[in-house]
Amino acid sequence: MSQGYYLHQLSTAIKDVLPAKCRKDFDAWMQNGTLQLTPEDGGTGVELARLNYQAVFMVEDLPFRELNPAEVLATVAAWLQDHDTDRERLELPDPDYDVEPIDEHSADLTISVLFSEPLLMVPDAAGPIRYGGERYRLAPYEIWVAEYGKLWVNENGPWPLVGDA
Structure with a gap:
């Protein structure tokens, strides 16, 4: 996973939902980025930070009589x-989104999404x-989740811990 993975x-x-002729007029970029320091040991890896940014997606000259802009918006929501x-x-x-008409057949569609x-x-x-003091590389890691355990409170216990209980 690298910076801008979600973008x-x-x-x-x-x-994938755009007509082929619209793909050349599609652009996406990130802006207003911040690096939020959130070091957390995940057992098999580290979440060092969160990359917060505004992702902007723009389709120029979208032929809205061929492709309903709502289909693009639904794709984003899904x-x-x-x-x-x-x-x-x-x-x-x-x-957020904005539809700016160009003429009676096309419009520019801009969608902004805040990602973290x-x-x-x-x-x-x-x-x-x-x-x-160690070396790392960027990569996702597996998060291990306990499926069962035992709880002791002072000298009382053990009480079984069971998932979905």
């Missing part, structure tokens, strides 16, 4: 709900990133 993946989803699983927890705002992506690293002796 790249959502761009691909949008391009992708966000399927893939950006932290949106609700992080209380990110809903996307984790910057994930895994230990790698040859990795380019030095952090905490």
